[in-house]
Amino acid sequence: NAGVTQTPKFQVLKTGQSMxxxxxxxxxxxxxxxxxxxxxxxxxxxxYSVGAGxxxxxxxxxxxNVSRSTTEDFPLRLLSAAPxxxxxxxxxxxxxxxxxxxxxxxGNGTRLTVT
Amino acid sequence: GESVGLHLPTLSxxxxxxxxxxxxxxxxxxxxxxxxxxxSGKGPQxxxxxxSNMDKRQGQRVTVLLNKTVKHLSLQIAATQxxxxxxxxxxxxxxxxxxxxxxGTELSVKP
Numbered sequence: 001n002a003g004v005t006q007t008p009k010f011q012v013l014k015t016g017q018s019m020x021x022x023x024x025x026x027x028x029x030x031x032x033x034x035x036x037x038x039x040x041x042x043x044x045x046x047x048y049s050v051g052a053g054x055x056x057x058x059x060x061x062x063x064x065n066v067s068r069s070t071t072e073d074f075p076l077r078l079l080s081a082a083p084x085x086x087x088x089x090x091x092x093x094x095x096x097x098x099x100x101x102x103x104x105x106x107g108n109g110t111r112l113t114v115t
Numbered sequence: 116g117e118s119v120g121l122h123l124p125t126l127s128x129x130x131x132x133x134x135x136x137x138x139x140x141x142x143x144x145x146x147x148x149x150x151x152x153x154x155s156g157k158g159p160q161x162x163x164x165x166x167s168n169m170d171k172r173q174g175q176r177v178t179v180l181l182n183k184t185v186k187h188l189s190l191q192i193a194a195t196q197x198x199x200x201x202x203x204x205x206x207x208x209x210x211x212x213x214x215x216x217x218x219g220t221e222l223s224v225k226p
Contacts (some may be wrong), residue, residue, distance in 0.1 A: 074217030
């Protein structure tokens with residue numbers, strides 16, 4: 001059981017480039033989300049999805065797009081990378097559409113640097 | 116604004132001692148709390164959770180205590196081991212269930 005798998009593990013982009021961070025889970029979880037982790041800021045929610053075909057914005061959605069065509073996959077797209085998007089990105093999933101009864105399971109992150 | 120925070124940013128303990136990591140939250144409406152452990156280069160790993168209708172919950176070597184009167188959450192680790200060295204986050208849910216994370220406490224275990 002792989003859990004939550006994120007690719008790539010590391011990425012360097014130039015300002016203005018676009019890319020997609022991949023996230024896949026094999027636990028049949030309905031809820032998936034993307035967080036960024038920055039020193040002194042903790043984990044901040046970017047976008048989330050409560051099921052295939054449904055997405056919504058988190059606290060810091062600007063500059064990012066998501067889609068959820070399948071239960072398993074939840075890619076995060078950076079449309080035009082900026083240095084402020086240098087961060088570690090985590091994908092997480094849980095079994096319920098509410099986290100009240102189900103903790104998030106995290107991937108091991110993508111470390112992104114934008115120069 | 117609403118926030119979840121930690122009293123101590125760093126904690127150093129001797130191997131075999133008990134560790135206590137504290138967390139304060141400001142929203143009395145929060146109804147679910149989680150502790151995560153994050154090792155260097157890895158994602159947060161679920162340790163234990165507790166609902167607001169409980170005061171205490173025990174797991175393997177870990178206990179979470181919830182004091183709603185003073186809005187305080189703590190994680191107790193018994194017989195701390197070198198493998199427990201990591202950053203520990205508390206998190207709360209409110210407002211449609213979105214998790215809000217604290218800054219984290221770094222636990223260092225001396226052999």
